[in-house]
Amino acid sequence: MSVVAGIGWHLVGAASAAAFYAPYKKVQGWSWELMWSIGGLFSWVLMPWIVTSMLVPNLAEFYADIPLSTFAMLMFCGALWGIGNITYGLTMRYLGLSMGIGIAIGLNLAVGTLLPPIIKGKFGELMSSNGSTLTMLGIAVALVGIAIVTFAGNAKEKAMGQKAEEFNLRKGVTLAIICGIFSAGFAFGLDAAGPIRAQSEALGINYLYVAMPAYGFIMGGGAIVNFGFCIFNIVTKKEISIRHDISIGKSLLIRNLLFSAMGGIMWYLQFFFYGWGEASVPENLGYINWMLHMSGYVLFGGVIGLVMAEWKGVGTRPVRILILGLLVITAAANIVGMGMAV
Template identity: 65%
Template sequence: MTSIISGIGWHTVGAASAASFYAPISKVKQWSWETTWAVAGLFSWILLPWIVTWFLVPDFASFYGSIAGKAYLAMFMFGAMWGIGNVNYGLTMRYLGMSLGIGIAIGVTLVVGTLLPVIVNGTFMHLITTKSGQITMLGIIIALVGIAVVTYAGHQKEKILGKTAEEFNLKKGLILAIFCGIFSAGFAFGLNAAEPIKEASLHIGINPLYAMLPSYGIIMGGGALINFAYCIIRLAIKPELSIRNDMSFPVKSLLINGILAATGGIMWYLQFFFYAWGEASIPQNLSFVNWMLHMSIYVLCGGLVGLALAEWKGVGSRPVRILCLGMVVIVVAANVVGLGMAAN
């Protein structure tokens, strides 16, 4: 039971980092979103995963040489799938707005990333026919209800504050949100494909908390390819966007922007760093709940961060009460999943 509690705790730390990563990025001035995102991604998807791996793995050649090539291909392709989800995420916000977009996308990601690996592994029937599995499934359903309540509260906030999507289009937005949710679950599939690296890490004596981290450079590399390509293409074809313009400001401004973007990227990476700790703390036969915990607690922490940053100021008490109700439901969901795991 102690390991389950610590696992939920580490997932909470990671989700809190994910929910807060955009705070420093939003402070970047005079840079295009594409340049800011690329700089943040350089730290998040490239530098930190490989720096951490460099500290963990004493001999890259022998370590990675012991892994079958098809495992690398699966991890990289699932990472690219996750990267496509990231691009769709931004487009979802464009057509649905932040609250509806995040709520629908996270809800789909939670379901797909949690249940599809179980179905593929052939353990879904065990999940729905055992007492522990049924309790855990109940927790997943409660989490979806909590996400829906938080999403509704956020939508009410946007209406009251007059914040609408740039080009609100429900049909386009829903399609993109569903695609975002499906493709973003690629990271969960990538982790599932990374079991050979986890086993190799444990074999050479790497602490179980860090055993999954050497796979991140490959999974995130796939995502980086998609995101960097998107940013570069946008900068190349949009006349109002230009790296030259973004780099034309005084050195002090460039340094401040770089630090802010890098900080956001580091915080984004830390969500998965602590995800690995949470995953290592959850019993292996219950590993499918890791993605559910991460996604639902992500929404919970996003609500808390929004309250802390006074984003709900001036909306009145009703939307805030609805938000708090949704967050309570998500906390209940995490506890129900914990009970389901304990009953295993």
Template identity: 55%
Template sequence: MNNAILAGILWHLVGAASAACFYAPFKKVRHWSWETMWSVGGFMSWLILPAVVSVILLPDFWAYYRSFTLSQLMPVFLFGAMWGVGNVNYGLTMRYLGMSMGIGIAIGITLVVGTLMTPLLQGRFVELFSSTGGRLTLLGVLVALVGVAIVSRAGLMKERVLGINAQEFSLKKGLVLAVLCGIFSAGMSFAMDAAKPMHDAAAALGINPLYTALPSYVVIMGGGALVNLAYCFIRLALKPELSLKADLSVAKPLLISNLLFALLGGTMWYLQFFFYAWGHARIPAQYDFVSWMLHMSLYVLCGGIVGLLLKEWKAVGRRPIGVLSLGCVVIIIAANIVGLGMAS
């Protein structure tokens, strides 16, 4: 495995770690509705940071985006909106299935769809079977899926020991939402593929290869912001028990604290894709579709490790922790198999 590929996997790991930790600041927000908290964090992650980073990187911010036709930008935006729908369904999946089952099904589906659909649509899928590297890469994707399933099983065992149940458990609703979440969340992978002309244009301006994907986030995350913010504001407007005015009328010290924690959570959410772009830039072009598999599987890995560090597994006994550890090892093996495949 050469140094560039190893660096790509490590940067994907950094992005996944940020994704696994991003909700910690949100847990510090008090006396706000989820909709208000998510909107404040979302403004930071989907609108403010992508724009600020692009202003810093691009010699002429507006000229760059005007250089593309509507037919070039629209697929990128719509795939971003597709990813945004997945975000909304993600929360609802947890509501009806619980964290472990919901994460296992949703991430398992989005890992497979987001990873394999791109080469399938490009007509490159069959080619992967004709080379040793391609076959190893596909094997790595399969092993990663097994690892995600094992970690999810460990989480389910933990929830049973601790007596944690879904808010409104409904297998039928939960499975439908998990499938929708898995499919729609893969929109980020599709958006990155559709945004390749934007990446090439950024490279032509002399931008460092690590950063060429970042200007496209203005369009991708703009699509995601449209869906997420619309969902939150509609709920705030229509639900009597929710009130943006009441949320913003809390005592000034609490208001400042809530704003800072929500903005920090939004920043960490953005950083996962900042480092995703760094990792993506190091992956060989013929295997760029595995970026999504690396991100999602390493996200599950980091989520398990963070849970252990925060002592969330302290009272569950040795067996669930053993299953969790096995799942984490399998995901690490999967990343190495994919790395070897790309290096072949």
């Protein structure tokens, strides 16, 4: 195990998460629901099971001794994560991008990092361990960095005259809280995947991949929620027509399929590399994995925004504030790294 490798792989996964929507922006002539479902098919169903089938020679035999309660918990946590995915989009609708990201991601980071050890009754033990002061300081600094990036985003929106589609503070904050708590369901699912990890280790699977046979069930729970939401919208909203979506012409149809698949695969890859990062972090500090992932998500989201000229024309002040926030988040990862090394 390597502290540097753990942080590095988490950052690779976070970069994939921050960039996953870029291919979706290339999709033309499709409803959001169809695009999201096609991408989700690759992200939540195909990729997890393709990877698992490459790791496990006999799936039925591998899962035979796993308690049914484990599968149920993984699916339940995945469903929570799926609800978080849906409410994330609604948060942006009612609060705008900057405020929505700040509240939702900040809560997601805090809940996904601290709640699992609290539920397991190990929080006191973690706080008395070597390096705990530095790691907790790193979490606090990451939250400060996210707040600064959020402030920069708010300044950008004002400079560009942007506002939420239907600004509603009460609805937006409520949804952001729901999103922040429920999106951490993936972290809870990984925490509940102990029996599958043990089975993977017994089979001799490389330590970087031991959690991945659990992904199909966690993501499966999320898939049920997301597919259900998309199907409900397709059935109830008259402006959505699947017949229209698939009659756009062969070349554009193939193009849309490829870009949707690419976006879905990139979304999956965040958790693929998350698994590598988690496996590289010492077990007694496992609670900081989610913090590294979520802070990296905000970090690379800001970097990608700068590279894609999304901040062009807003003036130097918002950009300076953004860069300060990104530097603070980078410092947080280094502080956590020092705490892990103690």
